Amino acid sequence: MSTDVQHSPDMNDPARKSANGELIRLERVTKRFGDHTVLDHLDFSVEAGKHVTLIGPSGSGKTTILRLLMTLIKPDEGTITVDGDQLFPAPEKQVREVRKKIGMVFQQFNLFPNMTVLRNITEAPVTVLGLSKDEAEERARDLLELVGLTDHVDKHPAQLSGGQQQRVAIARALAMRPQVLLLDEVTSALDPELVAGVLDVLRDIARSTDITMLCVTHEMNFARDISDQVLMFDSGRVIEAGTPEKIFSEPEHDRTREFLSAVL
Amino acid sequence: MNWDWQAVSDFMPQFWDGLLVTLQALVLGSLISFTLGLVWALLMRVPSRWVTWPVGVLTEFVRNTPLLVQLVFLFYVLPEWGVTFSALTTGVVGIGLHYSTYTMQVYRAGIEAVPVGQWEAATALNLPLRRTWTAVILPQAIRRVVPALGNYVIAMLKDTPMLMVITVLDMLGQARLFSQEHFQFTEPLTVIGVAFIVISYLASLLLRALERRLVH
Numbered sequence: 342m343s344t345d346v347q348h349s350p351d352m353n354d355p356a357r358k359s360a361n362g363e364l365i366r367l368e369r370v371t372k373r374f375g376d377h378t379v380l381d382h383l384d385f386s387v388e389a390g391k392h393v394t395l396i397g398p399s400g401s402g403k404t405t406i407l408r409l410l411m412t413l414i415k416p417d418e419g420t421i422t423v424d425g426d427q428l429f430p431a432p433e434k435q436v437r438e439v440r441k442k443i444g445m446v447f448q449q450f451n452l453f454p455n456m457t458v459l460r461n462i463t464e465a466p467v468t469v470l471g472l473s474k475d476e477a478e479e480r481a482r483d484l485l486e487l488v489g490l491t492d493h494v495d496k497h498p499a500q501l502s503g504g505q506q507q508r509v510a511i512a513r514a515l516a517m518r519p520q521v522l523l524l525d526e527v528t529s530a531l532d533p534e535l536v537a538g539v540l541d542v543l544r545d546i547a548r549s550t551d552i553t554m555l556c557v558t559h560e561m562n563f564a565r566d567i568s569d570q571v572l573m574f575d576s577g578r579v580i581e582a583g584t585p586e587k588i589f590s591e592p593e594h595d596r597t598r599e600f601l602s603a604v605l
Numbered sequence: 606m607n608w609d610w611q612a613v614s615d616f617m618p619q620f621w622d623g624l625l626v627t628l629q630a631l632v633l634g635s636l637i638s639f640t641l642g643l644v645w646a647l648l649m650r651v652p653s654r655w656v657t658w659p660v661g662v663l664t665e666f667v668r669n670t671p672l673l674v675q676l677v678f679l680f681y682v683l684p685e686w687g688v689t690f691s692a693l694t695t696g697v698v699g700i701g702l703h704y705s706t707y708t709m710q711v712y713r714a715g716i717e718a719v720p721v722g723q724w725e726a727a728t729a730l731n732l733p734l735r736r737t738w739t740a741v742i743l744p745q746a747i748r749r750v751v752p753a754l755g756n757y758v759i760a761m762l763k764d765t766p767m768l769m770v771i772t773v774l775d776m777l778g779q780a781r782l783f784s785q786e787h788f789q790f791t792e793p794l795t796v797i798g799v800a801f802i803v804i805s806y807l808a809s810l811l812l813r814a815l816e817r818r819l820v821h
């Protein structure tokens with residue numbers, strides 16, 4: 342099943358590739374854990390610059406897709422392509438190149454507790470992208486301003502609230518200037534009063550940058566606000582795809598209706 | 606039997622010599638065991654049996670045979686292979702090697718205790734494997750294992766008298782020498798006993814201070 346939103350007329354123009362073309366493509370991807378097949382020959386693609394939200398019941402494979410794209414796990418079959426370059430199967434050297442285009446924010450933040458906020462953000466730009474310390478710190482400070490944490494540069498993650506930590510994690514991912522940002526339930530580990538601050542930052546990023554977002558969330562209002570497209574997953578398949586208006590207001594599938602009435 | 610302060614003061618010059626040797630053995634033995642243990646722990650994670658199998662066998666063997674036997678072996682057998690070290694060097698290497706097979710287990714536990722999310726974040730940021738180890742995993746792992754390593758330092762201190770059997774004149778060696786010459790046993794042995802307690806205590810203070818610094 343193809344879930345492309347629409348094909349733009351100039352997608353063959355290489356200069357416009359990232360602006361309008363297809364950025365992510367999974368073809369016939371199968372993922373099993375033991376004898377449990379989570380994804381069965383899944384075809385799936387995301388266009389550059391779009392904000393796509395994955396919804397669906399627990400265990401339907403949403404996290405698995407994001408983890409496959411981040412190369413945290415490998416598919417058993419199929420191919421994964423990002424921006425025209427194969428991510429799987431591919432030699433390690435190529436994986437390292439293609440992976441630069443992808444950033445991820447985790448449910449549990451996963452900041453490096455042994456580093457200050459600033460170093461959390463500058464570590465990878467310096468060691469992976471080869472930025473000078475000054476360039477990386479300037480970039481980090483800009484991002485900390487974006488996420489509203491300029492006063493916390495020299496703190497360690499343990500000194501921050503969950504919401505602040507998650508905003509640092511967002512800044513850390515953005516510091517690598519990825520083309521795609523993967524967001525896996527980034528507010529589920531937060532106390533309720535801290536959720537809004539993180540979602541506001543993400544709304545801001547969605548509005549003000551052309552980054553492609555692939556996002557798993559249970560925050561349906563947020564999904565409605567930022568998404569160009571919502572994909573309803575069930576048992577490792579996309580059973581319904583469409584604009585947020587369509588999916589949330591007039592879902593076609595019974596499963597989608599059941600799911601939405603359970604979470605809304 | 607009477608306590609003889611004169612014997613204590615007669616013993617002092619030798620005591621200081623012995624103390625220096627004991628401390629040298631302790632500090633150098635600790636450094637070797639900390640370094641080598643980390644090397645073993647890292648080698649055990651190399652995804653190849655050609656590495657893990659020999660390292661596993663060697664370290665199991667060293668951990669499960671007595672230190673005393675190993676010291677004697679190193680002292681008498683190495684020279685036959687053309688390797689000659691001073692008695693103290695042999696002793697330090699022996700103790701360091703023996704304890705490295707314990708510290709490797711401490712490191713392993715510390716490394717395994719680093720949450721998998723740290724590895725995943727490092728992958729997501731594309732950090733090279735080497736950098737992931739040196740900047741992310743090891744700083745967190747080592748911070749966790751300092752208390753456990755400290756316990757082995759104290760244990761090592763209590764094993765240093767074994768060096769006497771390979772002719773090293775540590776505190777016990779000096780005490781025995783003094784006793785044989787002066788037929789006074791109580792005073793030198795008491796002095797070194799007190800010295801062991803004091804060193805243990807100071808070492809544990811030092812380690813606790815280090816722990817506090819690490820847990821910023």
Ligand SMILES: Nc1ncnc2c1ncn2[C@@H]1O[C@H](COP(=O)(O)OP(=O)(O)OP(=O)(O)O)[C@@H](O)[C@H]1O
Nearest residue numbers: 374375377379397398399400401402403404405406
């Ligand atoms: N490492 C793993 N080992 C074994 N099974 C796994 C593993 N990771 C995921 N699974 C299984 O794969 C299935 C899909 O998991 P996945 O995490 O992708 O679901 P999800 O849609 O993200 O669900 P949730 O909404 O609960 O986060 C589940 O049945 C899960 O138990």
Ligand SMILES: [Mg+2]
Nearest residue numbers: 403404405557
């Ligand atoms: Mg999930």
